[in-house]
Amino acid sequence: MMNDLVSQCMGDDDLFLDLIDYLLSTRQGNSQYQALEHSLSIGGSAWMAVKDRGLQRRVDETAQQSYDSAASPSDQASEELRQAWDRAFSRNPDASDAWDHAIKAVEAVLIPIVVPKQDKAQLGHVVGSLRSQGDRWKFVLPGAQMDHSVQPLISMLDALWPNPDRHANGTHREPTLEEAQGAVHLAVSIVQWARGNALTLRS
Structure with a gap:
């Protein structure tokens, strides 16, 4: 045999x-x-x-090291990143599921920071709060205007949420594997930033 x-x-x-x-x-x-x-x-x-x-x-060695670092703590965000990475880069990938877990990883780190009291909070609540109250927040990168606006972070979150397979307006579609892999890489960066206090309230 x-x-x-x-x-x-x-x-x-x-x-x-x-x-x-x-x-x-x-x-x-x-x-x-x-x-x-x-x-x-x-x-x-x-x-x-x-x-x-x-x-x-x-994957690229630098990207692999970033993922390894982001997924090393023992918390929910790390577990979601591991699930996302597996579904994006394994022998049997699942693009939509990878994207979903990437979103959950980002939710795990940003919800406690931005909308800790929001009932059944999702990433959409985080984006909405940052967009409507952006002047309260400071992003680590100074930006073109040198004002540490959170707009660049909002744009990244807009790119991540929602999963195109979850659109409720009839335009939903299965994401490509390349798109899902990009979403996972983006989630890795956002998780690392959030853990490193890249998003803080202005004093």
């Missing part, structure tokens, strides 16, 4: 990658992920071996 499976894998790259992805999720396979990742990296593979998460599409 093993010889037959190996023979099939030698003639089918996708099957081979799916098998590796599966084996990495087992105890024995997971213990070998570092050696496998070394081989994949040296060979210039588009895939990387990740402990407990199987194969994931290799």
Whole structure:
């Protein structure tokens, strides 16, 4: 059976990658992920071996480090980022679900800052509050007018919310994987900024 499976894998790259992805999720396979990742990296593979998460599409080293840093704390935002990243860069991606988890990661860090008393708050409430009360807030970047306006952050949140698959006006559509990956990268940056006090009340 093993010889037959190996023979099939030698003639089918996708099957081979799916098998590796599966084996990495087992105890024995997971213990070998570092050696496998070394081989994949040296060979210039588009895939990387990740402990407990199987194969994931290799991204720019700086982007990977940003994600690793943003997802390292033990909190809800990190868990949502991990879910978003997995669905955006795994062997079996789900663009819409990746986008949803990216939004939830940003909600987890911004709702307590901007609308902590809002009942059943969502990212839309954060955007609405920042837009209507922008003069109360200071963004870490000075901007073109050197006034630390929150407008650049609002524009980023507008790009992230809502998921195009969740539009209620009849124009909803499944996002492309490239769009979802961009949303995840954007969420990583916003989460890091929020944790680093990039958004504060003006004194």
